[in-house]
Amino acid sequence: MRWEDLRRSENVEDRRVGGGGGGGPLPGGAAGLGIGGMIVVGLISYITGINPAILLGGYDAVTGGSQRRVEQQAPQSRPGERPADQMGDFVAAVLGSTEDAWQKIFQEAGRRYQAPGLVMFQRATRSGCGAAQSAMGPFYCPNDNKVYLDTSFFREITTRFRGCSGDENACRFAYAYVVAHEVGHHVQNQMGVLQRVQQAQRASGNETESNALQVRVELQADCFAGVWAYHTQQRYRFIDENDVRAALQTAAAIGDDMLQRRSQGYVVPDSFTHGSSAQRQRWFTTGLRSGQISSCNTFQAREL
Secondary structure (H helix, E strand, O other): OOOOOOOOOOOEEEOOHHHOOOOOOOOOOOOOOOOOHHHHHHHHHHHHOOOHHHHHHOOHHHHOOOHHHHOOOOOOOOOOOOOOOHHHHHHHHHHHHHHHHHHHHHHHOOOOOOOOEEEEOOOEEEEOOEEEEHHHOOEEEOOOOEEEEOOHHHHHHHHHHOOOOOOHHHHHHHHHHHHHHHHHHHHHHHHOHHHHHHHHHHHHOOHHHHHHHHHHHHHHHHHHHHHHHHHHHHHHOOOOHHHHHHHHHHHHHOOHHHHHHHHHOOOOHHHOOOOOHHHHHHHHHHHHHHOOHHHHOOOOOOOO
16 A cells, blocks of 8 residues: 555544654554454454444443543644654544545535544543543544544454455555544444434334444445545555455455354354445445445445
């Protein structure tokens, strides 16, 4: 992945200790950093037992009264001040590319895109959805329109689950996908999708139906990440076939079906909340090939 030419966003807030310390170089390769956003929320939910709806809409219930204990007391960067380390610079570049892509798409549709913020933190911090902790992984909070990201999470996923076995550039694109997937949830929020789904989930009172709706939310975010990649590729030619292949390999390695098979030896489709490996690959590819929001209507699709 060739990310150096991407425009840097000014919407990155660095809450890491020292305002950028500990970011270090960009990991890559088999022992480094990287996993597609298509699998991140599913993995977090499966490992921690956190309801995906809580990850989307706030998770105070998860932390209970412990918010003050986990709140990170690190200094915050000033508005418009980009992180100085390579990891922070990379995140700012990826976020900037999502802003450029979605501003163009919304403008062509006669709408105004309001870019989300992105908070980089270490271990724990506060969000508009409650206390954020590293174990929760990257997530989007619709209450404050921000993505929360502790980059150490990706190294753990890579080493534990071998989610990225490609070279350094391939892993970097997989990591960029994490940001693009979470920004996809922000796009859903601006389109009113998250609100409608959450209302439908509450009205259903049925866990199986709620899970099925959540799968469609996640697959649409996967598709939106593909739309981002399409438009950014048109402008910068920043990825090649190896990058895409590595991202799809990541989806195959850690889909709901693969996680369940690895953990318990069998698969329970009714309990899926993020889709199978094949579904996640299919919807990312759909967005990447078409570049159109209209191709990402997972809620009308008869077959996921």
